Amino acid sequence: MQVRSALVDWIVQRRGVRRWTKAARRAPDMPLRELRHERSNARKLLYSLNEMLAVAENRLALPMIGSHAFPKPHGTDWAWRPSLWCLPLPNPGMSSAMSKSKLGDELILFHDCAHSELTLRQIRNQREADLAPYGLRMDVFNFDGSFLSVVLDLPHGAVDGLKKNHLVRLNTIVEMEKPLEIFARLNIKHGPNTEQIVRELPLHEDDIVVEFDLAYSNLNEKRIERAWLDLIFENPQMSQVTLRDVTLSRRQRADF
Known part of the structure; x- marks a missing residue:
């Protein structure tokens, strides 16, 4: 049935193209009464075509x-x-978000506010420069706590084969309503210990990059279990922060 419907649509479309091609060729010699009628039909068709093109070009x-x-x-x-940052979430946002609230399967919010006035929501990226389909927006109103962070659990691939001669790279794009400080902390659990490396994000740059050099850590390569990333926000009261993209990668040092 679907094949037949597609065939009928193709035939109708071909006939429509031939019909308007023929009308365009006849237009110079067409009687004025018929020409007015065809112009009216063409304008109606053109409106629908332009509307469809506008939506298609915007989405694509x-x-x-x-x-x-x-x-x-x-x-x-x-x-x-x-x-x-890749796929639409079934529940794209939350308001008055409590500590340890999850957004999706990988991100957890942590804070110590007595009364939460925080919102988190996934947004659709629409800027030409964006490579990530989605972003994360956080609105903070009154903030009576002492810390605020979001935690990303890294997949097993992040620690599979991880060595002390690896550099772990974080790339992110951040938009802010007002200046504030954001720190990134890479946590790697190895046996009973957890190695922590902290970097401040250079927020004056458009494409923000920090690297965690494991060569200077006390990492026990044979006992690595898991890793996670904290993004820590300092003095976030009355602010809006949008993370347009967050990506991580790793590579081995050439000079180790």
Whole structure:
């Protein structure tokens, strides 16, 4: 039935194209009464075509849903964009978000506010520069706590084969309503211990990059279990922060 319907649509479309091609050729010699009638029909068709083209061009200009594409350094042996920035969430947001609230399967919010006035929501990226289909927007109103962070659990691939001669790279795009400080902390659990490396994000740059050099850590390569990333927001009261993209990758040092 679907094949037949597609065939009928194709035949109708072909006939329509032939009909308007023929009308265009006849237009110079067409009687004025008929010409007015055809002009009216053409304008109605043109309105629908322009409307369809406008919607199609807008949608096709957006980053493709599910895209994991982003630039990676030479020698990268693992790269990842969390699903929150790739795919639509069944529940795209939350208000008055409590500590330990989850957004999607990978991101958890932590804070110590007595009364939460925080909202988190997934948004659709629409800028020409965006490679990630989605972004994360956080609105903070009154903030009576002492800390605020979001935590991303890294997949097993991040620690599979991880060595002390690896560099772990974080790329992100951040928009802010007002200046604030954001720190990234990479946590790697190895046996009973957890190695932590902290970097401040250079927020004055458009494409924000920080690297975690494991060569200077006390990492026990044979006992690595899991890893996660904290993004820590300092003095976030009355602010809006949008993370347009978050990607991580790793590569081995050439000079280790």
